[in-house]
Amino acid sequence: MKEVVEMKDLDSNFKNQVMSEPNGQNITKCFSCGTCTASCPVREIDEIFNPRKIIHMVLLGMKETVLKSEFVWLCSTCYACFERCPQDVRITELMNAIKNVAVKEGFIHPAFTAQAELIYNNGRLYDVDDFINKKRNKAELPQIENKPAAIKKIFSKTGLNSLVEGGKA
């Protein structure tokens, strides 16, 4: 880690980017009371996830550090911080806004790319195999099959295909 953060490394437009995402607009209301961090169950397991700090890093403009980091992907969306935040920063949703910016900027956690690929290729998150259809048969449910065509259309219409084909979204 660097001794000091230099001004040239900060992007003062980063917060505006986050604020233009749905539910990112309340980030400037934060007065750093720390209720979110104290409420967070993820933080109890991994200290790297500190919502108060992430918010402040966004406000300061530490764009690259935030977007490149693993921690933005760790939120479990339990909404404890959202409920207790005195200032309506809507932290859980704000984390989604940050993730959206990350994806748009080409930073995406491999786990999410893998998921997207599964859906792109199978049309669903879980591959349909014989075992599943056997079980459905027993339960007198209709048989199903992988039908990726419709999903692929959605991917290409929304631009998500670039994600699975290696490009930027």
Add this chain to the structure above:
Amino acid sequence: MKPRIGIFVCHCGLNIAGVINIKKTVEASKQIEGVVIATDYMYMCSAPGQNLVEEKIKSENLNGVVIANCSPSLHQITFRNAAIRAGLNPYRVEIANIREQCAWPHENDKEKATEKAIKIIKATVKKLIFDMPLDPIEIPVTKKALVIGGGIAGIQAALDIADGGYHVDLIEKTPSIGGKMILLSETFPTLDCPQCIETPKMTGAFQHPNIDIHAYSEVEEVTGYVGNFNVKVRKKSPYVDWETCKGCGDCAEVCPVEVPHEFNMNLNMRNAIYRPFDQAVPSVFTIEKNGTSPCRAACPIHLNAHGYVIASKAERFDRAQEIVRKERDFIFAAAAARVCTHPCEDACSRKVVDDEAISIREVKRYITDWEFSKYGGPEIDLTVEEEKNNIVAIIGAGPAGLSCAFDLRKKGYKVKVYDALPRGGGMLLVGIPKYRLPKDVLQKEVELVEKIGAEIYYNTLVGKDIDFNDILSKNDAVFIAIGAHKSRGMGLEGEDKKGIMHAVELLKDINLDKEVSLGKKVIVVGGGNSAMDAARSAIRLGSDVTVVYRRSQNEMPAIPEEIHAAMEEGVKFMFLTNPVAFLGEEKIKKVKLIKMELKEKDESGRRRPVPVEGSEFEIEVDNVILAIGEKPDIEFIDKSVELTPWGTVKVDEISFQTTNEKVFAGGDVVTGPNTFIDAVGHGKRVAISIDRFLKGEDLYKDRKDEGPFKSTLIGDTLNAYIKPRMKEFVIEKDKRVNNFNEVVQTPSREAVVEEGKRCISCAVCSECKLCVEVCEPKSILHDMVDQIKDMKVGAIIVATGFELMPLEKFPEYGGGKYPDVLDPLQFERLLAASGPTGGEVKRPSDGKVPKRVAFIHCTGSRDPEHGVAYCSRICCMYMAKQALLYKHAVHDGEAFVFYIDVRTNGKGYEEFYARVKEEDKVIYIRGKVSRIFEKDGVVYIRGVDTLTGEALEIPVDMAVLANAMIPSKGVEDLTSKLRISTDEYGWLQEAHLKLRPVETLTAGVFIAGAAQFPKDITDTVSQASGAAGKVLSFLSKEHLTHPPVTAQVDHDLCVGCGMCQKVCVYEAIKVDEKMKKAVVNEVLCEGCGACAATCPSGAVFHRNYKRKQIFEMIDVYTQEI
């Protein structure tokens, strides 16, 4: 008048000039028609600026001025005064607001802003051309002030005004002045205790010749206007004569009622008669009365059950006896203590605590037994008020008849009672078995009626032994109270067979000691109290008894005690069963029964029983006792009074008068078979009716609450004494089932006292009146009523203060759930020497000294999501103070303060905060607490130290929250009476936040202290003195002036529709009843314009805001440039 107008454009530093092109604006202004000069200046409101305006008015001979600057609320008055100095009528000065309405919102588009500024000036000139020169309206002034709220703000304001030589009425809603400040331990940053610094002011106000303190009073109504307010003040009754009360406290010492002490933030208990705190001013006592307790309200004779239960708690059975026997002249008290169906217990709110009513009847039993053992019988006042000549005949010596006889005799009437039975008591005598009501007890109570001088003729059946018409003609009034003794039949096959009898007849025979013999196997048909009495009597005569009832146990009308006793004594029950036929030759041998099932509810609210087809069965019996109801035996009446279709006497439900005006009826003869206590109630109410009838008075006046009514009061359930309901003291089963000895015995004294402690005192004061006995100056007046005082004042200061957001608003912090999570005023009381612990810090849950205390800032404040958006301003400082005082009180204690920001913006505040951290080593943690929770009996604080980034979980003994400050309850009501406004949170709205902070927009009404917004004592006192200064300058004027820009009505156009009256919040415009035209009280009119905008016929207009002026302005604004 040819316009000669001057335009003065202010730069306001860069506020205006930074956006608007001043030069261009001035040039454009010069071109406006009627303008003779346009100029600009850096700060027009400064002295040189004002001089410039004055000078130009004179030199250019201006007859109108437009100042283009900031909002008129800031400097209109400044420039109107300048105009006066220069000899120009002030109402020929107009403000063109080019700052708030132009420069500030349009700083991004300077060119357009300049265009808009020019338009604003042009439009203002157009208006000005038509402005009339006006003179202010003069108003006389009443040289007295009213201060509402007796906290430190109200006290300070009152003292200042009084010292200035004017009279002040100080209104306080609680029984003492002093407000919140007097409850504090010590005050920051000087650590003065309020007892030292506020009490001198409190007593100073009390002793001041110019101040009248009206404690325990509230403003009821405010009419009038500035300088001339008429105020109605309700002085709530303290039930103590404050003029003579010495404040000795003897009354509180004997008061057995305990309720939470609101002046100690409910941390301990006080009595129903109380002084808020030792330093109270005035130093007098007050009784809290909340209405009528549910028990007392539900009683048909309103016997004060609350009172005698509480007197028993105090072991004052002499007083309890007086309440039970004497206060309501209740001759059947001992009988009631045994057989009453106790509607009081059904209504008892103690059930909210543990589902079990106070055992009121058993308490009464102890009291009447105490009475009998002390006096040998009932002890009642037998004094006859004043002998009268009227004679009243009463037919029936039962509960209704004898109760009425006693009351009428007491009033002095001659009373003759006729009864068919050999002794008195009616159903109490013949219907209730001896094992429930020993006949010697009853006899002693019946004899009271003879002792007071009523004549009773027994063995005299009206209609046979004496003619009813004879009674009618020989007496001045008649009361029919013959009860309902005639048994109903079932109308079934074989009902007249030998061995079938009726319950009332069986019980009558047993009670009158006649020979009765029953067979081995007996069934009783019915589920009421008579059925239980018959069944239990039959058991005692040696029979095997089965009760047959067509519904289930839940629907049984008999009281539960009776059902349980019957079961215990071996009575069997067949529910959902009904007889269909009685079989046998001459004598009954078998009963044919059928099974029933319950369907939907009928009109009695009980589920309707329906026979199950084909479920008939037979059982062998020796006797059948029918207990299915009785009806009045009313044949003697003939047609002299009207009957109902149900065979009862028809009466008016308030007066009990029959269709014959001198004949009254009550008890079972009116209701059909009903309870004993209802009959007594009827008898007593008929006594009132007959008294009024014979005096020729109104039979109906003020009798609404005479009968039983429902009271929804619930006492303090949180601190209720935990103890199960007292059980009846009964003889063992084996010792009672073979005789008619009384089953229920006198309860023990201890049990009765304990039962008294269970009472939660719903009405607070129980009116046991123990206080009256000990009050040496005889100051306690239980019959005192509220008083309304009229006051005429010139000015009003509102200083109603604040309260705390309730703890229950903070569920994440366990507020209201964990006893050791306190609000800050509770903690103040724990620290205060005058508090419930004498200044020792002990936690409420177990009285232990807390060794770790967390102080949590911003609970509810700065939290628009869960509380309020604003900062409550004083919490940072009082939490620092509380942490310091805690550390001084508990030397080995640890104090943690959780904060978001620490705000110490006052003289000496930052130094104080530094001292708390440095000298007292209080640990400050930057971060809001996320939750407080309990784990294994320990309270944990979950938070984060945002400065190290560490999450924390600290076990503590106590947590003190900084609950947000919110406006006092009732302030909304007060503001509507005063016609002043509040902000979005309910704080009083000042006229201008910076420049008129103690004034309201309603002339003559001022504000002081935390009622305007949270503030510390320093600011509160300053503001109070400020408001007092305003009032003094008001009152010292010969007369007041009111701006003449008021509404006017063109009576040629007004149609008197009243729309204007509806929209006027100042009540300044009203439709004159005679003229049918709107009339304006110009003194009240604040010129808001609502009426003019509303008037459909355009009859209402404002001076200098005529329609033409407004349209001219609109024309300018809508022109293309």
